[in-house]
Amino acid sequence: GAVVSQHPSWVICKxxxxxxxxxxxLDFQATTMFWYRQFPKxxxxxxxxxxxxxxxTYEQGVEKDKFLINHASLTLSTLTVTxxxxxxxxxxxxxxxxxxxxxxxxxxxxxxVT
Amino acid sequence: xxxxxxxxxxxxxxxxxxxxxxxTYDTSENNYYLFWYKQPPSRQMILVIRQEAYKQQNATxxxxxxxxxKAAKSFSLKISDSQLGDTAxxxxxxxxxxxxxxxxxxxxxxxxxxxx
Numbered sequence: 001g002a003v004v005s006q007h008p009s010w011v012i013c014k015x016x017x018x019x020x021x022x023x024x025x026l027d028f029q030a031t032t033m034f035w036y037r038q039f040p041k042x043x044x045x046x047x048x049x050x051x052x053x054x055x056x057t058y059e060q061g062v063e064k065d066k067f068l069i070n071h072a073s074l075t076l077s078t079l080t081v082t083x084x085x086x087x088x089x090x091x092x093x094x095x096x097x098x099x100x101x102x103x104x105x106x107x108x109x110x111x112x113v114t
Numbered sequence: 115x116x117x118x119x120x121x122x123x124x125x126x127x128x129x130x131x132x133x134x135x136x137x138t139y140d141t142s143e144n145n146y147y148l149f150w151y152k153q154p155p156s157r158q159m160i161l162v163i164r165q166e167a168y169k170q171q172n173a174t175x176x177x178x179x180x181x182x183x184k185a186a187k188s189f190s191l192k193i194s195d196s197q198l199g200d201t202a203x204x205x206x207x208x209x210x211x212x213x214x215x216x217x218x219x220x221x222x223x224x225x226x227x228x229x230x
Contacts, residue, residue: 034217043205043220044159091157102149103218105159 001027004096006106013084014114021079021109023094029074030096034103035067038091050077084113116141118208120221127196128229134181135191135224137206143167147209148182149218150191154202162204165189193226201228 003026013019023033032051036044050056050071058064066088068080077096081088089112095103117140127133139148150162165173165182172180177197181190193200206221 038157043222044218046217046219049217093157093159095159102161102164107156107158 002098002101002104003027004030004094004104004106006092006094006109008109009107010110010112012112012114015085016083018080018082019084019111021081021092021094021111023077023079023096023106025075025096025104028096028098028104030077031074031099032097033071033077034095034097035069035077035079036093036095038093038108040091044093047079081111084111086113089113116208116219118206118219118221120206120224122224123222124225124227126227126229129196129198131196132192132194133196133226135193135204135206135226137189137191137221139187139189139206139208139221141187141208148180148189149207149209150178150180150189151205151207151220152200152202153205153223154199159205163191196228198228198230200226202226 005024007022035047037047038044046059047062048056048058048069050069052071052074056069071077091108091110093108094106097103119138146167148165152160152162163173163175163178165180172182177194179192203223205223207218
């Protein structure tokens with residue numbers, strides 16, 4: 001149990017467009033979901049924490065208006081990169097957590113902005 | 115702020131040998147959990163082992179064990195009888211508060227290569 005999926009696994013978009021990444025907990029209800037960003041050969045950096053039905057909490061330095069997070073249900077959170085630019089190219093990973101449980105990670109989404 | 119330090123960017127070891135990855139952390143919390151995650155080339159994060167800070171006994175999961183030194187804030191991972199499938203990035207992680215409550219802080223990672 002405790003499977004988290006992400007869609008798409010890889011997306012290429014043109015500079016200036018927006019792209020949405022979905023994170024789903026397939027077999028459990030996630031009270032909290034987290035979004036991370038990972039540059040090549042680097043560690044995971046937390047971008048934001050989202051709780052179902054409330055606004056996301058962003059880490060310092062993360063632009064709220066650029067990285068829109070919606071946690072509309074207990075099984076789905078979305079990350080929308082608005083007006084994407086090449087510097088937004090990265091690997092985005094989500095994780096989901098049941099109450100008082102560990103975080104379960106999705107397989108990640110590779111975003112390439114051309 | 116929570117900090118997690120991994121001082122070994124890369125390590126390599128012969129298959130079947132034992133290897134130890136180091137991690138130090140800083141926290142103001144009294145009760146907390148520490149984690150080791152593995153990220154293979156697929157980039158899927160996999161939990162290897164976790165340690166509860168209030169337990170004196172070191173955690174063990176099959177070939178994986180930890181050496182937890184709370185006073186020194188040290189949390190090393192020992193992999194025994196290493197296998198080719200252990201080749202991966204390994205990240206030490208600490209939560210900002212108690213278990214199951216909020217965000218993880220990751221170390222910079224150690225790239226482990228198991229040599230056939």
